Amino acid sequence: MKIAEIRELSTKELVERIEAEAVALNRMEINHSISPLDNPAQIKLTRRMIARMKGELRQRELNKQ
Structure with missing residues (x-):
């Protein structure tokens, strides 16, 4: 996913995507071990x-203030 695609996501979608990717990363690391x-x-x-x-x-949070 490119940065332009990330910027197009809403904040809610972005948070959900981060959580999903973190779970996938954890699973990959366990499988790799x-x-x-x-x-x-x-x-x-x-x-x-x-x-x-x-x-x-984080950039979105800083721009809101």
């Missing part, structure tokens, strides 16, 4: 996507 993933770089990409979404959410 048990047996290696086909693409372990996916963990890094998911972590970065969550950071981008949290950054956008």
